[in-house]
Amino acid sequence: EAGVAQSPRYKIIEKRQSVAFWCNPISGHATLYWYQQILGQGPKLLIQFQNNGVVDDSQLPKDRFSAERLKGVDSTLKIQPAKLEDSAVYLCASRGNTEALGVRFGQGTRLTVV
Amino acid sequence: AQSVTQPDIHITVSEGASLELRCNYSYGATPYLFWYVQSPGQGLQLLLKYFSGDTLVQGIKGFEAEFMRSQSSFNLRKPSVHWSDAAEYFCAVGAGGATNKLIFGTGTLLAVQP
Numbered sequence: 001e002a003g004v005a006q007s008p009r010y011k012i013i014e015k016r017q018s019v020a021f022w023c024n025p026i027s028g029h030a031t032l033y034w035y036q037q038i039l040g041q042g043p044k045l046l047i048q049f050q051n052n053g054v055v056d057d058s059q060l061p062k063d064r065f066s067a068e069r070l071k072g073v074d075s076t077l078k079i080q081p082a083k084l085e086d087s088a089v090y091l092c093a094s095r096g097n098t099e100a101l102g103v104r105f106g107q108g109t110r111l112t113v114v
Numbered sequence: 115a116q117s118v119t120q121p122d123i124h125i126t127v128s129e130g131a132s133l134e135l136r137c138n139y140s141y142g143a144t145p146y147l148f149w150y151v152q153s154p155g156q157g158l159q160l161l162l163k164y165f166s167g168d169t170l171v172q173g174i175k176g177f178e179a180e181f182m183r184s185q186s187s188f189n190l191r192k193p194s195v196h197w198s199d200a201a202e203y204f205c206a207v208g209a210g211g212a213t214n215k216l217i218f219g220t221g222t223l224l225a226v227q228p
Binding site for chain 1: 118
């Protein structure tokens with residue numbers, strides 16, 4: 001089984017620029033998550049999709065962050081404009097409908113805002 | 115509110131020694147509990163999970179964890195540590211029932227001395 005794919009792996013941008021991250025979940029996984037992991041902290045949920053609908057985006061800074069999952073498969077997370085404090089690893093994860101499977105994570109995109 | 119506490123930020127053990135990483139959670143109902151491991155530059159890999167039943171859970175790579183409701187703990191153990199176990203370990207609680215939204219602790223960084 002292929003894992004969760006994310007791209008790019010690394011990105012360096014200047015503050016106030018925009019950036020987008022892409023995620024392809026495990027085939028058949030209806031639930032998709034985006035997490036933000038700041039250095040020295042545990043991952044924090046930004047947004048959760050069930051198919052192409054948003055389940056939880058309570059911690060997404062909506063003035064600058066947006067995410068979509070148009071066909072219920074791939075997802076993109078965008079930041080516009082970026083701030084220095086957005087420097088972090090952005091992790092995508094997915095989960096199938098069977099509870100026992102747990103949540104599976106991609107390798108993440110490391111964003112550095114300078 | 116749900117939360118996870120990992121009291122130890124950094125632990126160093128000798129190769130071959132036993133290991134215990136502490137995790138305490140706060141959750142109103144019966145929790146879903148997880149341990150993940152993150153190697154440098156990698157995503158999170160699921161080590162083990164507890165949903166119900168036997169409170170001693172076996173995972174991959176020789177790890178086990180014990181759910182202790184009276185202490186609100188889910189400590190991770192390994193009888194003999196290998197150098198390849200050096201990584202960061204995250205405890206997480208699954209909040210929100212079937213949505214399996216994960217709330218992570220801040221992590222414990224494990225170093226292994228030869």
